[in-house]
Amino acid sequence: MGNSELEQLISLQDLDLMIEESQEVEKLGFSITGCSELRIAREELAAKISKPLLFRYERLRKKLKRAIVPVKNDICLGCFLHQPTAIGAQAREGVDLFTCENCGRMLYWLD
Amino acid sequence: MQRHELRGHLREALFIPSMKATTKDQALEELLDLFVAERYVRNKQLVLEMLRQREMLGSTSLGKGVAVPHGRTTATADVIIAFGRSEKGVHFDASDEKPVTLFFMVIAPHNDEGNIYLPILGSLVTILKDTKKRNALNKVTTFAELVALIDGE
Numbered sequence: 001m002g003n004s005e006l007e008q009l010i011s012l013q014d015l016d017l018m019i020e021e022s023q024e025v026e027k028l029g030f031s032i033t034g035c036s037e038l039r040i041a042r043e044e045l046a047a048k049i050s051k052p053l054l055f056r057y058e059r060l061r062k063k064l065k066r067a068i069v070p071v072k073n074d075i076c077l078g079c080f081l082h083q084p085t086a087i088g089a090q091a092r093e094g095v096d097l098f099t100c101e102n103c104g105r106m107l108y109w110l111d
Numbered sequence: 112m113q114r115h116e117l118r119g120h121l122r123e124a125l126f127i128p129s130m131k132a133t134t135k136d137q138a139l140e141e142l143l144d145l146f147v148a149e150r151y152v153r154n155k156q157l158v159l160e161m162l163r164q165r166e167m168l169g170s171t172s173l174g175k176g177v178a179v180p181h182g183r184t185t186a187t188a189d190v191i192i193a194f195g196r197s198e199k200g201v202h203f204d205a206s207d208e209k210p211v212t213l214f215f216m217v218i219a220p221h222n223d224e225g226n227i228y229l230p231i232l233g234s235l236v237t238i239l240k241d242t243k244k245r246n247a248l249n250k251v252t253t254f255a256e257l258v259a260l261i262d263g264e
Contacts, residue, residue, distance in 0.1 A: 017221075021183075022168060024229055029236045030179075031206055034168040077222075 006096050006108055008049050009057060013068055015042045016061065060105060070110035071098065077110075079103035116227075117192075117234050118261050120217075123254040124149045125193035130201075130214070138201045139163070139180055142193045142216040152218060154186040162216075172205035176249075177239045181217040181232060190219040190228055192235075194257055196249065213239070213248050 019038050026032040046054055060067035069078040074085055081102040090098070091109035098107040125145045132138035139162050146152040165171065165182045172178040193216040200210025215235050219228040238244050244260060251257045 021229075025181075025232065028229070028233050029173060029240075030171060030232075031169040038168065 068106040071107040072110045076100040078105040120192045126254045127195040130195045130197040170204035172203040174207040177213045178211040
């Protein structure tokens with residue numbers, strides 16, 4: 001997976017979370033008029049991501065708020081479980097996407 | 112969320128009794144500068160861009176002269192609130208077109224412990240809907256007065 005696709009996936013999740021939170025913020029009494037533009041931007045971005053990766057992301061998002069999270073100090077920042085230290089070595093060799101052995105979230109390395 | 116919990120997110124250093132800003136963008140920047148000066152925010156440009164993007168989604172003015180610019184960012188670790196009062200008022204694209212004199216800026220991390228960000232926004236909206244509170248907030252000159260009002264005294 002190219003680094004740009006990883007960034008696109010993170011941005012897609014940011015947009016999805018922003019759309020969800022906008023709905024909550026609107027319920028509080030704030031005016032949200034640009035949500036349809038956010039949705040269009042979301043679909044445009046999703047179209048750039050490979051289908052298997054997008055399918056995996058969307059399947060995870062159905063059960064988890066965050067499907068892709070960083071791994072820092074060998075800890076998944078989704079479930080906070082320690083990951084095999086080999087992840088760091090693989091990241092340094094250029095691998096950019098991993099899977100949490102506990103929660104199944106997609107992980108990216110955060111130095 | 113109880114009001115005394117809201118008080119815990121206010122900071123005396125993030126209090127402007129008389130803002131200088133005359134435009135919406137200046138108001139965002141003037142309030143954000145406090146977060147930067149006190150190191151509650153690590154990257155000013157990143158947060159300023161986030162706040163501008165949020166305003167493009169819809170003005171954070173609630174009408175009646177109040178605005179609550181808000182958003183989440185990776186550039187902060189805590190949910191913190193800044194308060195600013197503008198005597199002349201600032202045009203903030205409010206639905207009622209009234210200039211904004213009261214600002215509460217809320218900056219939160221993406222992962223806030225206990226998910227307090229939305230309850231904080233909700234509490235502020237409740238307080239700002241109260242005409243008496245708004246009138247009193249428009250007269251505050253000290254941080255202690257602000258805290259007393261938020262506490263409901």
